[in-house]
Amino acid sequence: MTTLYGYFRSSAAYRVRIALNLKGLAYEQVAVNLVKGEQRAEENLARNPQGLVPVLETDDGTRLTQSLAICEYLEERHPEPALLPADLAGRARVRSLAQLVACEIHPLNNLKVLKYLVHELKLDEAAKLAWYRHWIAEGFTALEARLAGEAATGAFCHGDSPSLADVCLVPQVFNAERFECDLSAYPTIRRIAERCRAMEAFAKAAPGAQPDAG
Ligand SMILES: N[C@@H](CCC(=O)N[C@@H](CS)C(=O)NCC(=O)O)C(=O)O
Numbered sequence: 478m479t480t481l482y483g484y485f486r487s488s489a490a491y492r493v494r495i496a497l498n499l500k501g502l503a504y505e506q507v508a509v510n511l512v513k514g515e516q517r518a519e520e521n522l523a524r525n526p527q528g529l530v531p532v533l534e535t536d537d538g539t540r541l542t543q544s545l546a547i548c549e550y551l552e553e554r555h556p557e558p559a560l561l562p563a564d565l566a567g568r569a570r571v572r573s574l575a576q577l578v579a580c581e582i583h584p585l586n587n588l589k590v591l592k593y594l595v596h597e598l599k600l601d602e603a604a605k606l607a608w609y610r611h612w613i614a615e616g617f618t619a620l621e622a623r624l625a626g627e628a629a630t631g632a633f634c635h636g637d638s639p640s641l642a643d644v645c646l647v648p649q650v651f652n653a654e655r656f657e658c659d660l661s662a663y664p665t666i667r668r669i670a671e672r673c674r675a676m677e678a679f680a681k682a683a684p685g686a687q688p689d690a691g
Contacts (some may be wrong), residue, residue, distance in 0.1 A: 479504040482524060482532040484511045485605065485687035487582060487657075490531040491543040494682035496548045496643045500555045504533075507691035511588055529593035545579055548641055560641045571635045574623065574642035576624045582616035606656065613649075613658045617666060622648075624665040632672055639673060647673045651684065 481497070481504050483490025497504050509515045509530050516528045525542045533541045533550075541547045552560050561568045577621045584590070586609050594600045594608060624630045634642035650670040653660060660667055673679045684690055 478534050480507055480534040481505070482507045482509050482521070482534070483530045484509055484516075484610075486500045486691040487511065487530050488652050489529070490577070491597060491651065491682055491684065492544045492579070492644050493533060493547050493647035494687075495647065495679055496551050496560060496641075498678035499558060499560065499639060499644070500551055502551070502555065507685075508615075508687075510689070523617050525647045544577060545641075545645075548644060553639070557636070560644065560653055562635060562640065567629065568636060570627075570629055571640045571642045574620070574634050575640075575645040577620055577623075578642075578645040579617065582612055582649060585612040593612070607657050612657045613653045613656070613663075616649075617658075617663050618652070618662070621663040621666050624669065630665070630669075639676065640677075643669065643673050645671060647679055 479497070479502060481490065481493060483493065483506060485508070497627040506571055509521050511530070515521060516530060521532075522528055523531075524540065527540070527542065528681055531542070531547065533547045534549075535541065539549055554629060581589055591605055591609070594605050595602075600608070624634060633639050634646060646666065647670050650660070650666065674683070680686065
């Protein structure tokens with residue numbers, strides 16, 4: 478059995494849930510409660526010395542970390558339905574959009590960063606929120622310009638089927654909404670996120686639908 482170690486509100490785990498669902502793969506979930514600090518517990522550090530989720534243990538016992546690497550593993554092992562287009566330029570575009578979210582926006586707003594701002598740098602709640610919203614706005618402004626301006630955008634980030642870019646986009650929009658970021662300047666991002674959320678694979682992966690949601 479494939480096991481996903483994650484947390485309902487972890488956007489990196491959310492990416493992996495979407496990818497597993499899009500590919501129709503069965504998996505069980507083990508919750509690592511990030512609010513309680515379980516990511517730093519010995520058990521989780523043994524799975525991932527970074528003290529992060531997600532970790533995916535596959536049916537043959539392979540243990541994988543880093544959500545983009547996990548999604549690419551799933552793509553290579555289970556090529557259909559494809560999360561990357563067939564053409565080279567298209568594959569690079571999808572990876573570029575995915576990385577804009579996963580490597581540029583998300584790391585700045587991760588829990589450990591927010592905790593450091595509050596506990597070590599003594600920022601108050603308002604300053605923490607300003608930090609969070611600033612990096613969402615900076616990233617989403619660029620992402621919106623690309624999605625609205627590039628001909629390869631379709632019903633989804635790339636063409637008319639969901640790709641790795643949508644797998645990353647939807648959890649980031651969830652995070653932005655959770656922190657009450659103003660998304661009015663990003664109509665293309667909102668349109669694509671809504672289109673994705675209408676699909677069962679995305680809906681089943683949503684934080685509120687997870688067993689550890691509470
Ligand atoms: N680049 C990693 C990021 C993983 C990550 O940051 N996970 C977060 C949840 S979304 C986490 O475990 N945070 C725990 C913490 O910050 O203490 C990936 O894509 O898997």
